[in-house]
Amino acid sequence: MTITIVPNLSAAQRAAANQLVAAVEAHDHTYREPYLSNQFNFSLTMPSFFLAYRADQLIGLLSLYTDGGAGTMADVFVLVHPECRRQGVATALWQAAKPVLLANGYTEWEFITEQVFLADYPEFLARTGLQADPETEYQMAAAAAQFPMPKQSPGRIRPLRAADVAALVPLYTAAFADQTPAAARNYLMRAIPDDQTLTYVYVLNQQLIGSCAVDISGVSDYFFSLFISADYQNQGLGTDMVRQIMAVRSAAAPKAFTLGVETNNPAALHVYANAGFKKQTEVVYLICPKKNNH
Incomplete structure (x- = not known):
């Protein structure tokens, strides 16, 4: 396995990432997609995408998103092909990404997942030591x-x-x-x-x-x-x-169209429902306890 680290995805890398997204969503019945552009990251030069390859196949992807400078929260999104799980792919991606965050002054991060994934893998939080933030959001969609x-x-x-x-x-x-x-x-x-x-x-x-x-x-x-x-x-x-x-x-x-809205924001939920959007999945943010961040 090799890991390629880039601040932006090429057209070919983006196409491969979308294929990986489709494979993961079909297997896990999930819907939340990673942000595949670096346009709105606080730093345009900090590596944001970590791609794990086996031969020429993309088998894992980790993306970083930060909308603030050093000391703010970083969002981490990890995908591993269903046929390549429990083989150390996610661990290798995180081992490559964590030093980048620390070197750029980010000491807090949250991992993005979905409630359906946690329900299907009830041991995941205990195994990883992560904690679910009680504030969640709905992803809504229009076909x-x-x-x-x-x-x-x-x-x-x-x-x-x-x-x-x-x-x-x-x-x-x-x-x-x-x-x-x-x-x-x-x-x-x-x-x-x-x-x-x-x-x-x-x-x-x-x-x-x-x-x-x-x-x-x-x-x-x-x-x-x-x-x-x-x-x-x-x-x-x-x-x-x-x-x-x-x-x-x-x-x-x-x-299709998708968007995210906080579950405790009924006014926004009403706006999107009126436009034709329906609740698709519940997005959960997983937080590292302070003692595990370093």
């Missing part, structure tokens, strides 16, 4: 279909432009309290040129009032960082924005 453009929309969507960023930053930081203006500006500027992520803004009466990003690098189109300004919430505008994006994307590529 691949041709979605019509809403007939009567109060606003309209369009791609994010560089000229939008200044007006969008204060709205973004108000919607996401953990984002500073500098981080928000950096995030939004990165969103413009990448061909693996599309970002749309929602315009009402010639005023920007919201935005949504769509990761198109995986098996499904994944919605994230969606918000409508607080002054315009509870008017159906979030649902309208989502429906418009679904219409545009379904016309371009026949893929």
